[in-house]
Amino acid sequence: MYIKKPNLAAIFVAVALIAIIGAVACSSSDPERIDVSVSINSGVMEPKTIKVKQGDMVTLKISADEGGEFHLHTYDIEANIPADEETDFYFVADATGRFKITYHPMDENTHGEASHGEDDSHGGIFESEVIPPGESFIFEIHKHLAGKTIPFHSHLHPALNGSINVAHKSGQTGSVAVEYTDEGVEPHEINASPGTVITWTNNSSVPQSVISGHHADMAMGEHKTDKHKMGEHDEGEEVQIGLLEVQPR
């Protein structure tokens, strides 16, 4: 049963084409804004798997019976969820995959110390709501921040980050404009005196935010500055409660 080679090549090309078409020709739609209600009761998350599509602008409306730290791995976004109060957890689902969600129940008193004791703690000084493209966030530097360096970043896109060096003496006050673009933050480092008003404008194509402090650790885990939290005791308490599944569009 000898078959001529050109025919074989044709068959091969045809089969390969079908495969490619099958792979690519899936219907695509535009990203949506979606809200998902999430409840965490006795360490059980409902729904167990949150399913969204790539590019969706997702707001998780989280309510928990016990306060704690909600952590979306790899995206690496964390939020403190107070008990019995609905909390918005916003992110843009730009990366596809299945991502772990863990919850670290915490005593709210001890948590308060860890979170607000230091100037570079996460959200310790200022924290914006979600800033849609084209809008701004304004913060005035208080006097008690004189001489301090305040790191900040966009919680939704932590690659956008920078820091504010606050001068010791109050000198020229005025305003400083900071711009978020798709490339980065301009200026990256801000020198300002107490009393200066800083305006962050989101000129990027996606929603952003501004929060003081360093971004939480790279892939998972805790804040770098909070090394004491990595003791054996705490580490065991972070428990996986579910998954985020982001399908390609």
Added chain:
Amino acid sequence: MRKLKIVLPVAAATGSLVVWPAYAHGFGERTELPIPLGYFLIGAGLAVALSFVFISILVRVKAEGSYWRFNLIGSSWAKATLTSPISLLPIKLLSVFLLGLVIAAGLGGESNPLLNFGPTFIWIVWWVGMAIGVALVGNIWALINPWKILFGWAEGLYRLIRPGRELSLGREYPAKCGIWPALVLFALYTWIQDSYPKSDVPVQIAMMAIIYSATTLGGMFIFGKHQWLKKGEAFSVVFGLLSRFSVTEVRVTDHDACQACSSECLDLDRQCVDCYECFERTKVREINLRPFAIGLGRNETVTTDILALVVLMLATVTFDGFSATSAWTEFQTFMVDLFGSGSSEILNSLVLADTLGVLLVPVAFFLVYLFFSKLMASSVDGQISALEMARIFGYSLIPIALAYNIAHFITLLVIQGQLIIPLASDPFGSGWDLFGTVDYSLNISIINARILWFLSVALIVLGHVLAVYLAHRVAIRTFADRALVLRSQYPMLALMVMYTVISLWIIAQPIVQ
């Protein structure tokens, strides 16, 4: 999700396992989506269809020993750049430095695996990255092996102090031991990767690096550098095997050099390929570009120890993926139900289940392969024994495993591998920022799931086609009669289709996290 509910409390009871329960590979978080059914079916269908298309084309192909080659060090300037000790020195220094850094960071650095250079470097950049790099580009490990470099330096120094004498004891390596020492060490490494619950702990990685360094330097001291690298240094042997797939080879055309070689480096076509001992000894040498996979189809004697290592490698790659599926979690749960969770961090049912996997999967793999070899043997009327069949066709299965390996690990490598960028600036986790990259945050959308699915299926099908081609080459060389060639290949084809479909099936399974 029933499994998750069962496994999580168990994992919680076993302490540190909480962070990565039921997850096998040494270190890192997996995020890939399972490939959808459509991709799976297209891949499986293509594998079957192409097998038959190929067999009808290949039956007309003549057996040829030679293949296309291009000598990269043919011109004198290329020779000077690629082989001069001065241009290679920075690479060698860096390699030795990195070994030292992993040990130092493990012993003196931060104990959180994510904030220490060791785990990301060893499990992701070095092990996953090097395996893929070596298989595609060529055996760079032969160049950058830090133990080889260190021992080479020590030898040079010793010769300066005591001219005419050798550092190594130069004991005769017992021929009957073959590459079994390398195989045992590799099996141990595999167990650590897939079963040992503390494989991501920096200090443990440092200890393992120290122990392995001592073993390797000791082996080279007793038996001589090249002897041990060829027989006992697990990674030289394993990467050497993988690099047979790659597009480069080293070749020695001066057969006088091969006379002095400590091993039988000439193959049955009287070629000296990828023998680094001869390569070091002579100036009549080539670094060649060659077609992919052709290095797996050379005319040579394959001994049982090499076959065992090939089977172990194939099984390991498959098991690493399989152990992240829910089918494996079912088995772990079954073991926990049977024996209880166990109180120790290391001696518990999860580790027992994974250890059984690491031990039994290669055995099962071998038995299945032997069964198909037996079918091949009887299809050629017993001209060749089943074991001999298994030996001569062993290499031809490697492309499937390699393609699957890339599909399985590519996300881990390109996403979690980025961790090395901030870690390079702060290897000890002590707040340094050497290169200003400490605040780098991972680009997690670097590879889209749809592209990844397409790439994975394409790779696995391509690996399958290369495997069929290689096996066919071997068959044509082995059997004079075309009818025998064809008949011997049907069982092999069935096995390869099965192996390919299993590989596809695994990447179609959601990873249990």
